[in-house]
Amino acid sequence: MTMVKKWWLLAWTVCSFGLGLLAAGVGIHSVPGQASVIGLASLLVGSGLLALGWWRDEQIGRQELLAKLGRPKIVVIGGGTGLSVLLRGLKEYDADITAVVTVADDGGSSGRLRSDLRMPPPGDIRNCLVALADTEPLMEKLWQYRFKSGEGLAGHSFGNLFIAAMTDVTGDFETAIRETSRVLAVRGRVLPAVPQEVVLRAYMTDGTVVQGESKIPLANKKIERLEIVPSDIHPLPEVVQAIKEADAIIVGPGSLYTSILPNLLVPEIADAIRQSNAITVYVCNVMTQPGETDNFTASQHVQAIYDHVGPGLFEYILVNTAPIPPAVIEQYREKQAAPVVADIWNLQQMGLSVIARNFLHYAIYARHDARRISEQIFALLGRDTKKQPS
Helix, strand or coil: CCHHHHHHHHHHHHHHHHHHHHHHHHHHHCCCCHHHHHHHHHHHHHHHHHHHHHHHHHHHHHHHHHHHHCCCEEEEEECHHHHHHHHHHHCCECCEEEEEECCCCCCHHHHHHHHHHCCCCCHHHHHHHHHHECCCHHHHHHHHCECCCCCCCCCCEHHHHHHHHHHHHHCCHHHHHHHHHHHCCECCEEEECCCCCCEEEEEECCCCEEECCCHHHHCCCCEEEEEEECCCCCCCHHHHHHHHHCCEEEECCCCHHHHHHHHHCCCCHHHHHHHCCCEEEEECCCECCCCCCCCCEHHHHHHHHHHHHCCCCCCEEEEECCCCCHHHHHHHHCCCCCECECCHHHHHHCCCEEEEECCEEECCCEEECHHHHHHHHHHHHCCCCCECCC
16 A cells, blocks of 8 residues: 555544534533543544645645656747846756757857858857856856957857857758757757858848848838848757657747847757747846847737738737836947847737746846746746755
8 A cells, every 4th residue: 555545544534433423422412521632633633734735735746746747848948148048047956958049140259160161150159059058157268268369260259259160060050059069068959940051131120131131220211021041041950859858948038130030040940839738937137139020029029920921929028117227228229239128018918827936137238137037937847946056
């Protein structure tokens, strides 16, 4: 007989004993006597045992269910600073994490390596690898170190050069990322959305066309439509497989037109998300971005995605409703950015379950608190937010 069955048998025996004594005491004496008092006490003890037994069964059942389910599989899609910030929070929890990263970047060190070596841009990949790395702070500083001088070196980061060298040594970009992940003891996987470089092309409302990820925001015009070139490119098979097997798919935070949509515009990725049984979550930006989402509300962010890949992609949206310090707002105003308005009613009309709360990390910049977002994701999954052992 199992321990659980023994527990329930003991509880029912005590309850039955108490009921018997209580009935006998009342029947014989008409007023409460010693037997009825003992019976009442036994009944209370038995009831307590039953309640405790029910609670223990619930806990044991939950533990057994979680053991069967295993570690939750979480796919995070995006690019830029927002993605790496979120990954730093998620890696502290016991989860199987896959980051799907845009390869549309064509500015800075990444753009130069892309042009000179004909390889996908490594910058966003590097940030995600470092975010998920289980390594010493000095190693992280080394990977993010940017050369300040030297002909041909100035402006390049050490991590970008390492990935470029690894690509040449291993023969392809995906293998280079996989081997670099081993070097950094990365918790999870970092995958480029596609195995080759892509170009972004934006059609503006004034009829002009701007090509190149770094040039689109600088045009400072309203974007009507975005496309990737070539349009018939296919995602990595591992990306589609990860999405199919995911328990949760997180899109964002990140630049809407230059980090989020370049991934979703890849044929098969949006379809895979839509066909997945995972919960789908969009993490809306805290601030608007000049040249991309000027004056956008939260619902306009979602609508822009739906205009490009079709409606119904997301189940939940996370929006920040905590006030941003005036000094921070003023700092962003100088850069033509403002807080994203959480227009909850409009979001609900789009069929989204809105989770509006404080997701803000109070610092110099208005950024998401990775810990709060991670806790919310695990709460939606119904999992314990147990941190990984260090």
